[in-house]
Amino acid sequence: MAETMGSRAANGPADPDEAARALGARIRALRQARGATLTEIAAQAQLSHSFLSQVERGLERLSMTSLFRVAQALGTTQQALLTEQPRERSEGGFHVFRRQDDSAVDMGSGPVHVMAPPSGRFVPMIMVGPFSDDGLWWEHGEDEFVYVLEGRMVVVLEDGEHELSAGDATYYEGWVPHKWRTPEGGHTRVVVVKEQRRE
Template sequence: MPETTVTTSPMPAPGDPESSSRALGARIRALRKSRGMTLTQAATEAELSHSFLSQVERGVERLSMASLFRIARALGTTQQALLTEDAGERPSGGFHIFRGEGDSPVDAGTGPVTILAQQHARFVPMIFSGSFTDATWWQHDEEEFIFVLEGEVIVVIDEDEISLSAGDSTYYEGGVRHKWRTPEGATCRVLVVKEQQHSS
C-alpha cells in the first residue's frame, strides 16, 4: 500500500499579524521582478500608487481583495495564486492541514478574509467576514462556490439578484459577471471556494 504524504504549511505564529502580510508581499515582489517590471510599472498597471505597492511588498500595508485583484491582473496571475504558497510538485495522495491561528494578509473592506489553503491547490477555500457593498463587478476565469455560514448575502449575477441566508449556497462558472453585498447594517460569514487555475 503506497504511503500517504502529509503536507503541512508553516502558519504565522499567534500574535504576529505581520508575518502573513510579509509573505504575501514577498510573493508579489518576486513575481514582479520575474516579469521584469519595475515597482512604478506594476503600480501603474494595477492603478495603485507607487508608495502603496512598495509598502505592500514590504508587508507593512494590508491589502483589500479589490487591490489584490488589480495587482494579480497586472502581474498576469490570480488572487488565489498570490495568496497561496507554491509548494512545488504536488505529491500524489498528499493532503494539507490548515491551522486556524494564522492571520490574514487581506481584508474584504470591513473584515478579514481567512485563506484556508496555504499551498497551491486545485481550489482555494476562503472565509469572508463583515459587511459588504456591491460597488465592484467581478469577472474571472475561475469557477466559484459560495456558502453562507451566518447572516445574509445578496448575490447579483448579471441581471439577477438573489438573497442567500445561512445554509444557502450558489455556484457560478468562470466568466460570469457578479457582485455581492450584505443588507444595510447587516454582517455575514461566507465560505467562498474558488477554482485554482494551473498553467499547463
C-alpha cells in the same frame, strides 16, 4: 510548513505582520520575474507607487479589490498570491488547515483566510462581511462556489439579484459578471471555493 500563511508561534496563531511580509515578498518576486517595475504594476492596479512599495515590504495591507487588480496586472490570481509557494505534499497528499487569526488581506470588515495550499485543484477561503457594492463587477477565469455560514448577502449576477441566508449557496462560472453586497447594517461570514487556475 503548509498549514498557515506566515510563521506560527509555538502556542499561538501566525503573526499578521509576517503574513503581510510573505504576501509582499510573493508580489515582489513575481513582479521581478515578469520584468515589470513597481510603477508599471501600480498603474495597472490603480494604486500609487508608494503604496505598492509599502505592500511589497509588508508595511501595508491590500483590500481584496486591490489584490484582485494586482493579481490581474501580474497575470495571476488572488488565491495564488495569498497562498504559500508550492511545497512537497505530505505523504498521502493531504493538507490540514488550522484556525488562525493572521491575514495579509482584509475585506474592510474582516480578514480573508485561505484554507489550502496552491497545489490543490481548488482554493477554499473564509471571508467576513459586510460587503459593499463599490461598482466593481468581478470576472475571472475560475469558477466560484459561495456558501453562507452566517448572516445574509446579496449576490448580483447578470440575470438579477439573489439574496442568500445562512445555509444557502450559489455556484457560477468565473466569466459571469458578479458582485456581492450585504443588506444595510448586515453582517455575514461565507466560505468561498474557487478553482485553482494552472499557469
